[in-house]
Amino acid sequence: MKVSLTFGILVVHIMLKEYKTSVLELFKEKIELNGFICSPKDYVFAPSINTSKTLCAIRCTMNDSCASLFYDPSSLKCFGCKLYYNTGELNETLSGSLYYDTNEILNTTYGQSFYFSGPKEQTFEEAVVYCAGQNAHVVEAETTEENEYLKTYFMNQQLLTGYEIWLGITDNDVEGVWKWNSSGAPLGGFFDWGQDSPRNMTNRNCAKFTEGRHRKWADYPCMTQINMFTFCERVET
Structure with missing residues (x-):
């Protein structure tokens, strides 16, 4: 009986150890916390301190509202967020929750707007x-x-x-009638088109900040993917 009990404890211990190792393998050491990424109103749980990567992952995956998590190894701080962030460099943890290398997420603020890549x-x-x-x-x-500013x-x-x-x-x-995509309102008096733009061709119905030192606007085919970067804006109220 004693041998059986000891064996059972050993099996549980090994299983927990393997489980912990599998979770830890999903995290990169270079993850850094950036408080701008998830607004306080979108926290699933408030930032906790003195926690481990494993506990951070488990806490998020046990909460159905937790879509992504962030962990700062320097301060041992962890928080979960309702929003799903995808920089193209993501790894799945348990139950589909995600972690992100925030070195790959750019963000800034101007006025009431919060911008993130x-x-x-x-x-x-x-x-x-x-x-x-x-x-x-x-x-x-x-x-x-x-x-x-942008x-x-x-x-x-x-x-x-x-x-x-x-x-x-x-x-x-x-x-040739350009509108803001979020509201459908006409562009109005302000624009920053570069030279020879917009061309107002039927296959160039979207626009971009061009690459280079001026970042002027240019019309562009909407289906382009190569060398394109998505940047989002959220107005904080």
Whole structure:
């Protein structure tokens, strides 16, 4: 009886050890916490401290509302978020919850807007769907000041080198009549088209911040994926 009990405890111990190891293998050491990624209103649980990666993962996966989790190894801080973040560099943990290397997630704020990067190599429609899933929309530069802020920010990010960034405007309804994609409102008096843009061709109904040191606007085919970068905007109220 004693031998059987000891064997049973040993089996449980091995199973827990293997379970813990399998969870830990899903985490990279370079994960860093960035509080801008998940707004406090979207926390599933408030940041906890003095916790481990394993407990962080388990806590998230036991909560059906927890879509993603973040862990900071330096402060041992963990929090879960309602929103699903996908930078293209993700790994599944238990029950489909995710962790992210926040070094690959860019974010900034201007006024009441919070901007954050999404996946690379998406079509415009894929970018729209992705941002909508984050309670956001494809980035829109509606004023001269906001546009200059964003262009300066984009030009200073090494991660964006070689990439063009979708801009949330289209002329899908009427050729040459550009509208903000999130509201359908006409562009109005402000725009920042580059040289020879927009061309107003039927196959160029979307727009982008061009790659390079000026980041001017240009119309572009909506189905393009190569060298495109998704950036979302969420207005915080």
